[in-house]
Amino acid sequence: MLGAYDADVRGEQPLMPVLLWSQSDSGELTNPVQTTRRSRFGAEEHRPAATALDREIDDMLDKALDLVTSVHAESQAELAFIRRWALGRALATSHILESTHLEAAENKLLWEALGIKCRLGIRNSGQTEPNWKELIPLRETDPARIERDVFARGLWLQEQEIKDAQDTFGSSVSNVREIHNRSALRSLKLRNALRDWFNRTDEDSRSRLYAIKAFPQLAKALAKRWPGRGPGAAKQPVHYPQDELDAEVRRALGPVAEAILSG
Numbered sequence: 001m002l003g004a005y006d007a008d009v010r011g012e013q014p015l016m017p018v019l020l021w022s023q024s025d026s027g028e029l030t031n032p033v034q035t036t037r038r039s040r041f042g043a044e045e046h047r048p049a050a051t052a053l054d055r056e057i058d059d060m061l062d063k064a065l066d067l068v069t070s071v072h073a074e075s076q077a078e079l080a081f082i083r084r085w086a087l088g089r090a091l092a093t094s095h096i097l098e099s100t101h102l103e104a105a106e107n108k109l110l111w112e113a114l115g116i117k118c119r120l121g122i123r124n125s126g127q128t129e130p131n132w133k134e135l136i137p138l139r140e141t142d143p144a145r146i147e148r149d150v151f152a153r154g155l156w157l158q159e160q161e162i163k164d165a166q167d168t169f170g171s172s173v174s175n176v177r178e179i180h181n182r183s184a185l186r187s188l189k190l191r192n193a194l195r196d197w198f199n200r201t202d203e204d205s206r207s208r209l210y211a212i213k214a215f216p217q218l219a220k221a222l223a224k225r226w227p228g229r230g231p232g233a234a235k236q237p238v239h240y241p242q243d244e245l246d247a248e249v250r251r252a253l254g255p256v257a258e259a260i261l262s263g
Contacts, residue, residue, distance in 0.1 A: 016106045017046035018113040019054045021122050029126060036106050054124040056096055057117055061132050064090035068135070071162055078171040083135050085162055088154025097155075111151045153180055159188050160195070168195040170210025178219035184228040185219070190237035193249040194222075205261055214260045218253055225252040 019031040033043040033050045067086035073079035091097060096110070121132045136150050157165055157176055168191050169175040179185050179194075198206050208214060225248065227233050237245055 016053065016110060017043060017050040018109055019050045019124075020113055021116050021120055023120055023122070029120075029122065034109065036109055051124060053096070054113075054117075056094060057114060058123050058129075060090045060094040060096060061114075061117065061129070061135065063094070064135055065131055074171075077173070078166075080137070080173050081166070081169070081171040081176070082162065084150065084154045084173055084176070085157050085165055086154075087135055087151060088156065088158035089162075091151065091155055092158055107152070114151055149177065153177075156180060156186065160191060164192070164195050167198055168192075170198075170206070170215070172210060172212070172215065174212055175210065175215045175219075178216050179222075182219065182223045182228065184226045184233065184236055185222050187236065187238040189240070189242060189245055190222070190226075190249070193237070193242070193245045196246055197249050197253060201257075205257075208261060209257055217256050217260060221252050221256045222249070 017033050017035045020034050021029060021031045023029050031054075033047050035043050035046060064083075064086045067089055068079075068083055071082045071086075073082055115136060118132045118136045121128050121130045123129055153176065157180075160168060169179070179191070198209070201209065209218065225232075226237055237248075240248065
């Protein structure tokens with residue numbers, strides 16, 4: 001069990017201190033402690049807890065690598081999808097997110113720490129693990145800016161098993177984004193209905209519907225059927241029995257798919 005949660009100054013709730021690693025141009029490593037809450041003696045007093053969490057992060061990232069290698073990828077695009085799912089599954093099965101007291105700002109701080117760990121490939125011991133860099137996209141932006149579409153989205157994606165997630169999104173990270181960006185469409189029930197809808201089509205049709213210019217049209221049709229706000233927003237996919245939801249998805253996507261496939 002993760003022991004990295006400390007009491008705050010009033011002793012009422014735990015907080016999550018993290019090590020935010022950095023590396024100078026000369027290669028010197030530093031790892032100041034950071035928390036989102038005020039502390040009597042400053043964040044440094046929580047170094048033992050932050051160090052314990054940092055070791056848990058090491059284990060979690062190793063697990064993510066193991067998961068990636070356990071799934072065969074046909075292409076680089078599919079590999080990117082598998083990596084996103086694997087990060088989410090490793091996070092979900094670790095103890096890192098077990099605290100029910102975590103605040104939104106603490107999640108963001110954790111994502112920042114994870115992004116830096118991957119980018120630098122640095123273990124708590126100071127040893128390097130270059131393969132961690134492969135778990136996140138190679139970008140020039142600050143690691144603090146990737147939490148929305150890497151770690152949090154990976155947690156959401158892994159709610160399905162990898163084969164189900166692949167059947168839902170065609171192993172496409174951009175297709176994942178089309179659904180996740182529309183909050184009314186995020187429920188697991190809708191993703192399962194979408195998976196089943198794709199699995200009812202032939203292989204050639206599925207391939208065409210998963211395509212980068214086609215899938216957004218399907219997502220827009222679902223968003224029109226279940227808007228996030230305004231008229232029609234009261235009853236969301238999560239409120240339907242699964243068989244009724246399946247039928248609604250077929251009605252919403254049928255005409256759009258026919259137009260795409262006949263075009």
